[in-house]
Amino acid sequence: MVNAPPAVDLVDLRKSFGDVVVLDGLTMRVPSGGVHALLGQNGAGKTTTVRILATLTRPDSGSARVAGHDVVRERRQVRRVISLAGQHAALDDGQTGLENLIMLARLAGLSGPAARARAAALLERFDLADAAGRQAVTYSGGMRRRLDLAASLVGAPSVIFLDEPTTGLDPRSRQGLWEVIGELAGAGVTVLLTTQYLEEADRLADRIMVLHHGGLVADGTAAELKGHFGAQRLELTWRDEASFAEAARRLGDRTTHREPARLALSVATDGSAPQVRGLLDEIDPDRHGVVRFTVREATLDDVFLTLTGRPVSPPREVTNV
Amino acid sequence: MSELAIRPTQAMVMVGRCVRLSRRNIDAMLTSLLLPVILMLLFVYLFGGAIDTGSAYVTYVVPGVLLLCAGFGAAGTAISVTTDLTNGMIERLRTMDVGATSILAGHVVASVARNSVSTVLVLGVAVAIGFRPAVEPLRWLAAAGVLLMFLLAVSWLSAAFGLLARTPEAASGYTFLVMFLPYPSSAFVPVETMPDWLRGFAENQPVTPVIESLRGLLLDTPVGSAPAHAAAWCLGLLAVAVVLSGLLFRRRVA
Numbered sequence: 001m002v003n004a005p006p007a008v009d010l011v012d013l014r015k016s017f018g019d020v021v022v023l024d025g026l027t028m029r030v031p032s033g034g035v036h037a038l039l040g041q042n043g044a045g046k047t048t049t050v051r052i053l054a055t056l057t058r059p060d061s062g063s064a065r066v067a068g069h070d071v072v073r074e075r076r077q078v079r080r081v082i083s084l085a086g087q088h089a090a091l092d093d094g095q096t097g098l099e100n101l102i103m104l105a106r107l108a109g110l111s112g113p114a115a116r117a118r119a120a121a122l123l124e125r126f127d128l129a130d131a132a133g134r135q136a137v138t139y140s141g142g143m144r145r146r147l148d149l150a151a152s153l154v155g156a157p158s159v160i161f162l163d164e165p166t167t168g169l170d171p172r173s174r175q176g177l178w179e180v181i182g183e184l185a186g187a188g189v190t191v192l193l194t195t196q197y198l199e200e201a202d203r204l205a206d207r208i209m210v211l212h213h214g215g216l217v218a219d220g221t222a223a224e225l226k227g228h229f230g231a232q233r234l235e236l237t238w239r240d241e242a243s244f245a246e247a248a249r250r251l252g253d254r255t256t257h258r259e260p261a262r263l264a265l266s267v268a269t270d271g272s273a274p275q276v277r278g279l280l281d282e283i284d285p286d287r288h289g290v291v292r293f294t295v296r297e298a299t300l301d302d303v304f305l306t307l308t309g310r311p312v313s314p315p316r317e318v319t320n321v
Numbered sequence: 322m323s324e325l326a327i328r329p330t331q332a333m334v335m336v337g338r339c340v341r342l343s344r345r346n347i348d349a350m351l352t353s354l355l356l357p358v359i360l361m362l363l364f365v366y367l368f369g370g371a372i373d374t375g376s377a378y379v380t381y382v383v384p385g386v387l388l389l390c391a392g393f394g395a396a397g398t399a400i401s402v403t404t405d406l407t408n409g410m411i412e413r414l415r416t417m418d419v420g421a422t423s424i425l426a427g428h429v430v431a432s433v434a435r436n437s438v439s440t441v442l443v444l445g446v447a448v449a450i451g452f453r454p455a456v457e458p459l460r461w462l463a464a465a466g467v468l469l470m471f472l473l474a475v476s477w478l479s480a481a482f483g484l485l486a487r488t489p490e491a492a493s494g495y496t497f498l499v500m501f502l503p504y505p506s507s508a509f510v511p512v513e514t515m516p517d518w519l520r521g522f523a524e525n526q527p528v529t530p531v532i533e534s535l536r537g538l539l540l541d542t543p544v545g546s547a548p549a550h551a552a553a554w555c556l557g558l559l560a561v562a563v564v565l566s567g568l569l570f571r572r573r574v575a
Contacts, residue, residue, distance in 0.1 A: 079418035090409030
């Protein structure tokens with residue numbers, strides 16, 4: 001599939017709702033195949049991007065192509081190759097899991113027998129065979145999400161958009177969904193998912209695109225991103241407020257993270273002894289300010305913080321089960 | 322206008338879906354079946370004695386109750402359409418390239434089917450309490466035709482209102498409008514008893530020719546031009562509803 005057009009190709013995409021600019025000249029490209037994460041805070045423009053790609057929202061300007069087709073002028077062709085599953089799990093509560101899937105498979109153009117076979121196979125694959133005959137209203141949150149994902153596969157799409165697929169799920173269901181998403185990519189489908197969970201992007205995605213204020217601020221594998229913004233972090237804890245303030249002043253905007261309450265700050269490093277020694281000498285020339293230090297792997301959190309000036313991880317919404 | 326193109330398989334699948342969902346929505350089903358019957362009993366036994374229409378009141382009022390029942394049932398379409406819009410189902414269908422007409426046709430046909438069932442029920446109860454229609458199959462067929470046209474028009478109009486409403490609660494408000502329309506007509510009292518200004522409205526609104534047609538056809542009395550007027554109103558309203566819902570769908574879903 002060397003010559004396959006990119007799964008997604010956005011050029012200078014703009015979209016405003018009233019006075020609110022949501023996409024501000026977004027340009028990005030997603031190659032065919034693999035799992036790609038669109039990472040960003042609430043309001044960064046993730047959902048709008050996905051809605052434009054899924055032909056549900058028209059961009060104000062710029063171009064958006066999916067598998068080589070323009071999302072505005074060639075909507076039909078786009079709709080033939082994509083599917084969308086999202087936060088809301090759009091299913092009929094009053095229909096059983098099986099009926100929901102058969103209906104969608106028929107709408108996707110399968111004949112009656114083929115639709116039944118596809119529905120049964122998907123229920124099996126998503127571990128829902130036992131619940132196939134129950135109305136969806138009786139499903140748990142995790143089961144609904146799995147049914148939603150199964151529903152998005154009835155038409156055998158080549159590009160799947162998942163808008164915050166695990167938001168609101170308990171950790172176990174989230175884990176289960178991650179495995180399924182991994183399998184999709186294994187089957188040759190291109191998955192573009194939006195998430196505000198770094199852990200999710202880190203675990204699942206071959207490539208991560210960071211969206212901030214409606215534009216792309218970083219693009220690469222998790223390892224590349226961490227490497228580019230300093231693969232390691234030197235975390236320093238200071239004796240008192242005066243030494244903390246002095247060190248912060250010396251480092252200026254090289255500080256990647258500061259926590260005044262703990263008198264701690266961190267700075268990027270490659271982790272080599274000479275460089276760490278050099279840094280310590282530079283920041284703490286009198287050798288009595290630093291009370292302890294640690295060198296650790298940079299996390300995506302650090303990358304995010306560096307890129308956007310704000311920590312990403314919002315308080316996790318974990319449902320208790 | 323790919324939005325308005327109808328693909329038979331998709332439309333049939335959507336009809337099957339809506340009928341299945343209607344059948345399983347027991348609460349709505351009971352309301353739409355019981356309410357018209359209760360209303361009929363109310364009119365016949367409570368108000369009927371005081372209203373002089375020149376014949377047994379049950380004979381006069383049944384066509385009106387049939388329309389009341391139709392309007393009420395059809396308004397439920399608005400609620401289902403708004404629910405589909407707010408829970409993301411319509412968006413899923415759009416990304417699968419299911420056309421607006423197929424989606425709405427599913428709701429409308431299910432509504433017509435639902436209402437046909439409740440119409441038969443109301444008629445059955447009416448006969449049990451003394452309604453004696455004429456026995457002439459052709460006239461019955463014509464009455465069924467008029468009623469079906471009315472159901473179709475009101476259901477599709479209701480679907481358009483469903484596209485306009487932001488929440489299912491707001492959509493259900495539309496029920497009142499449709500429920501109210503049969504009152505200022507010849508459904509429950511002869512229009513001659515109304516004050517002039519109201520009579521002018523009652524004689525020229527769509528429900529009156531439909532009622533007059535049903536009454537004439539079921540009771541074997543002259544109908545005059547009522548069926549033609551009824552057909553013109555219903556088809557006109559249907560055309561407006563189809564175009565309006567197409568426009569609203571584009572605006573709402575793009």
